[in-house]
Amino acid sequence: MSRAPLKIHDELMRRIHAHGVETYPHECCGALLGRDGDESREVLDLLPLANRRDDSPRNRFEVTADDVRLAEKTAREKRIELIGWYHSHPDSPARPSEFDREHAWPWYSYIIVSVQKGEARDTTSWRLHDDRAAYDAEEIETVAHPASIK
Amino acid sequence: MAVKVIIPTPLRAYTGRKEAVEVQAATVAEALSALTNQYGELKKHLFADDGRLRSFVNVYVNDEDIRYLQKDQTGLREGDTVSIVPSIAGGAGRAA
Numbered sequence: 115m116s117r118a119p120l121k122i123h124d125e126l127m128r129r130i131h132a133h134g135v136e137t138y139p140h141e142c143c144g145a146l147l148g149r150d151g152d153e154s155r156e157v158l159d160l161l162p163l164a165n166r167r168d169d170s171p172r173n174r175f176e177v178t179a180d181d182v183r184l185a186e187k188t189a190r191e192k193r194i195e196l197i198g199w200y201h202s203h204p205d206s207p208a209r210p211s212e213f214d215r216e217h218a219w220p221w222y223s224y225i226i227v228s229v230q231k232g233e234a235r236d237t238t239s240w241r242l243h244d245d246r247a248a249y250d251a252e253e254i255e256t257v258a259h260p261a262s263i264k
Numbered sequence: 265m266a267v268k269v270i271i272p273t274p275l276r277a278y279t280g281r282k283e284a285v286e287v288q289a290a291t292v293a294e295a296l297s298a299l300t301n302q303y304g305e306l307k308k309h310l311f312a313d314d315g316r317l318r319s320f321v322n323v324y325v326n327d328e329d330i331r332y333l334q335k336d337q338t339g340l341r342e343g344d345t346v347s348i349v350p351s352i353a354g355g356a357g358r359a360a
Contacts, residue, residue, distance in 0.1 A: 141355055167355070174355035179322035179329065182349050195273060199352050206356035214354035217320045219309055221274035224354075244277075246308060 119253035120198075120223050120239050121156040127256050131234035133162050134202035134227045140171035145185035146198040146223060155223065158194055161185050174213070175201045198223030198239075205229070208236040210249050218242045223252055265290065265342040269299050272348055278305040292323055293336035295346050310348070322349045 133142040145161040163181050167174040177185075177199065189196045199222060203209075208228035210218075218224060220242045227237045239252040269285045279285055285302065289295035296317075300307040312318050323330045324347040330338045340346070 143352070167353075170355075172356075175353065177352035179324075179349045179351045182351060201354060203356040211354065211356055217353040219272075219274040219350060221277060244305075 117241070117250070117252060118154045119255040120225075121154065121255045121257050123157070124256045124258060126157055126160055127237065127254075129160055129162075130200050130225065130227055130237070133200075134204075134229040134234050135232060137165065137171075137202065138229050138232045139204045141165055141167075141173070141175040141202050141204060143175040143177055143199065143201040145177070145182075145188075145196055146200060146225065147185070147189045147192060147194050148197045149194055150197050155197060157197065157223075159192060160200070161188050172204055173206070198225065200225035200227065202227045202229045202234075205231065208238040210240050215242065215246070215249065218246075218249075220244050220246075224249075225254070265340060267295055267340045267342070267344045267346055269295055270345060270347045272350065274350075275306060275309055275348070278309070279303050289340055291336065291340060292325065292330055292338045292346060295340060296323070296336070320351045320353055322351060323347070324349060 133144060143165050144163050146157045147159040147161060148157040163177050165171050166176045166178050185196050203226055206228060208226045224240045228235045239254050240249040241252050242249055266286055267289055269287060271279050271283055271285060285299055287295050287298035289298050310317060310321050325338055326345055
């Protein structure tokens with residue numbers, strides 16, 4: 115099934131990349147706040163969060179339930195929705211791992227940025243199938259101007 | 265007793281878009297069981313194959329995390345609100 119691309123303002127994409135570079139060689143993570151509609155989904159703001167996996171931050175990240183509640187509250191205050199998450203894969207491809215799949219829910223957009231030797235490279239987005247068996251790649255459309263609905 | 269279960273946005277596709285579902289339950293375990301009996305598609309997103317809550321699925325009664333109460337045996341009172349909140353985890357998935 116084809117799906118409308120995930121729109122994101124290029125400045126927000128630059129912030130995701132900068133976050134991945136800043137935390138390299140550890141994984142960064144954060145929330146995607148925006149709007150979801152039948153025909154489009156757009157990231158309108160970010161909430162960078164701390165990676166709580168201090169035992170293995172180079173290849174794992176965790177956003178605690180309290181931070182998820184904070185992200186939901188932040189979205190509500192801005193009258194938008196929590197539509198997904200971003201994280202980095204230091205020196206690894208921007209593809210979801212088996213570990214990612216086991217810890218995901220459908221509907222959310224999961225942006226992954228590959229940070230190679232300290233530089234942000236490929237960026238991809240993924241949505242989990244209803245049956246949890248696999249992900250679909252979600253096209254990312256970077257836009258030069260933020261949405262009028264902000 | 266009647267309690268309200270708040271459905272997180274990603275799972276509303278499985279509850280007919282409902283943001284909250286009222287169920288009759290005396291414990292958290294009963295509430296989640298009643299919820300997934302009513303909306304079967306929810307089950308695989310909340311519970312692993314062994315029947316336990318998935319490790320990243322957290323449950324709150326009112327504003328208290330049930331891990332600090334009596335877990336899924338936490339008792340419920342009329343009018344309580346049960347919230348399902350994921351923690352988000354993942355990563356590159358190979359040895360660092």
